[in-house]
Amino acid sequence: MLKIGDSVREIPELNAAQKRAIKSYGAETVGDLLDMLPRRYDDYSRTVSIGDAPIGQPVTLKVRVESIGKQPGFRRRITIIRASLKDSTGSLRVIWFNQPWLLEKLPAGKEIFLSGTIQFRPKFGRQMSNPIWEPIDSEGVTSGTVAPVYPLMGSVAQKTMRELMARVIENLDEAPDPLPADIRETCGLLTRTDAYKAVHRPRTLGIAEEGRRRLAFDELLVYRLALGSARHEADKAGAPSVSFDERFAKRFVASLPFPLTDDQRRAAWASILDMQQTRPMRRLLQGDVGSGKTVVAAFLMSLTYRAGESAALMAPTEILAKQHGRSLRRFLQETGQAPVLLLTSSEKRLWEGGEEKTLKLHEARERIREGRILVIGTHALLERDMLPPDTALAVVDEQHRFGVTQREALAVAPRPDGLVPHLLSMTATPIPRSLALTLYGDLDVSVIRQKPSGRMEIKTKVLTGADREQAYAAVVAEVKKSHRAFVVCPIIDESDKLGVKSATEEAKRLAAGPLKGLRIGLLHGRMPPADKDGVMQSFAEGLLDVLIATTVVEVGVDVPEATVMLIEGAERFGLAQLHQLRGRVGRSSRVSSCYLLSDADGPALERLKVLERTNDGFVVAEEDLQRRGEGNVLGTEQSGQAVFRAARTSDLDLMAMAGKAADELLNKDTELAQVPELHTLVERVRKTSHQE
Ligand code: ADP
Ligand code: MG
DSSP: OBOTTSBGGGSSSOOHHHHHHHHHHTOOBHHHHHTSOOSEEEETTSOBOGGGOOTTSEEEEEEEEEEEEEOTTSOTTOOEEEEEEEETTEEEEEEEESOTTHHHHSOTTOEEEEEEEEEEETTTEEEEESOEEEETTOOSTTOTTEEEEOOOOTTOOHHHHHHHHHHHHHTBOOOOOSSOHHHHHHTTOOOHHHHHHHHHSOSSHHHHHHHHHHHHHHHHHHHHHHHHHHHHHHHHHOOOOOOOOHHHHHHHHHHSSSOOOHHHHHHHHHHHHHHTSSSOOEEEEEEOTTSOHHHHHHHHHHHHHHTTOEEEEEOSSHHHHHHHHHHHHHHHTTTOOOOEEEEOSSOEEEEETTEEEEOOHHHHHHHHHHOOOEEEESGGGGSTTOSOTTEEEEEETTGGGSOHHHHHHHHHSOOTTSOOOEEEEEESOOOOHHHHHHHHTTOEEEEEOSOOTTOOOEEEEEEOGGGHHHHHHHHHHHHHTTOEEEEEOOOOSTTOTTOHHHHHHHHHHHHHTTTTTSOEEEEOTTSOHHHHHHHHHHHHHTSOSEEEEOGGGSSSOOOTTEEEEEETTGGGSOHHHHHHHHTTSOOSSSOEEEEEEOOOOHHHHHHHHHHHHOOOHHHHHHHHHHHHGGGOBOOHHHHSSTTOSSOBTTOHHHHHHHHHHHHHHHHHOTTOTTOHHHHHHHHHHHHOOOOO
């Protein structure tokens, strides 16, 4: 029998396809495979007829192949199989890409179950692309009528995954449960082994859901325990009290190029009070894009320097770290000589005593060791000896882009004197309270709701078809007024993870057509940091009119003269992400606009229109959650880390139960010594790091 920790090599009687699948997924142990959860289930007991099938929703149909053939002469490297499928109520066109073998597997007359989403295309009518199918006579694999649908990788077929998982489940041994029995019983959960069986080989959808709930509970519990034990460690260590120099603070605020908003003052004040204590501050600063979080951080950092200690700020990208370096120096100009060190993997640059110089790695380390400095960097800060020994304040910008561990590494890494720094975590992603509690534990929260005064609303428009010309016309018109524009391209195919191809092609197309004659720059993830900087710099200085980019511009980039944001393939982005993207414009008192270009229709188009109606990030976030609703996995975008596979944003009851259980476990035994398996899982979460 198989144990969860066994190597995948122990799984009996695997065929070649199954072995290939294991390899593509990079699974090493039986547990790795079991953690590969189905994306959804096809309930073959509840099929609809072609005539009744709704558009735009996943459906399962029971159909007969009427005709099938290869579409000739399309692009050489793509095979397209077209079929017409029929039931007693009508027929449906289906196309499959790159699956030439279907010609043999699906001869005319064959009866199959077909699952997918019917789309309506004005040119073609109703059609399904790349649906999955199951022969009607196949038995065993689907274990009755509920079949798991796994996320597929490479050329691995759905059937292969199902058969592979079925093989694992058949041979799976009962394993000791990491969860104490009393918690399991109070919360009414399956054992972990039963949960795996339920998820991968359910008899009914209800049982599959029971299994998912147990696995989700574990994820939520372990995450809460990880946060809780980090907090506990920090409290035990204590923090340096940062003394507050009121005269200096007044001078700093007065020297800023703008008055602080009340919300900015309140957030700064709450932090100042926290930082005077010896209990480490753990504060989350939430504020919509453009609300001005950076200056709050800069203020606190310079107060820390004034008090005789160091502060560090970590940003998720190099572009952003550099921008923060510039802002900080601008804000410090009049009040202080605080040295600033910019630290990324490609560059170590120091401003000190009126001089600017590039340092070698060992020089940077030496300077850091001396302390009394403000350090700004990417996750390069987390490398050895990159934090000043007297760091009293650690700031994490766009904290949802980091994993818990990276976040914590800054704050829990003790200084040589054993103390830990105060932590200020900043985010532009506003989330409802129940989720915030789950994801951030007992962080104190400050919210900046007001926008700096004089800001204009960003006029947002969703454009389809020929209307998109309006957007290009707007770009040309703004450039005439010496303003600038962003064009953001989505990632179109999986093999182009960094969006190199899509952005490059779009740049070519626009330069030759609608935006001919404008000075166009290109920015994508594959470019060397120096080139990225160069392009960003040129755009900021006005040497470029238009910046065509992937979502690398999503976070933080601040170019006040940019007044138009054009987003291609907008339906491919989440609402919260679109809101972030559009926040790149509207950063001055100039009128700004955002155009969402899309070929979507129906609900997908309706969703985008939310952004036409509101500029409030909190409203957008709530709508986003509601619309994504039930099936929405608590994803990387909220946690910064792929620790959640089963848990969903709608699992509010599980979040509450897991929170309570975590508190009880930690109160009883802060080291989790009595629950060693859980402890191991917690340590794993705390160690997992999430790279850019
Ligand atoms: P975010 O909260 O998205 O990080 P930033 O800190 O980048 O926003 O601020 C956006 C822009 O607003 C910056 O150019 C910043 O200098 C400016 N800003 C910040 N606070 C104020 C204010 N109180 N009044 C006017 N402009 C401000
Ligand atoms: Mg920011």
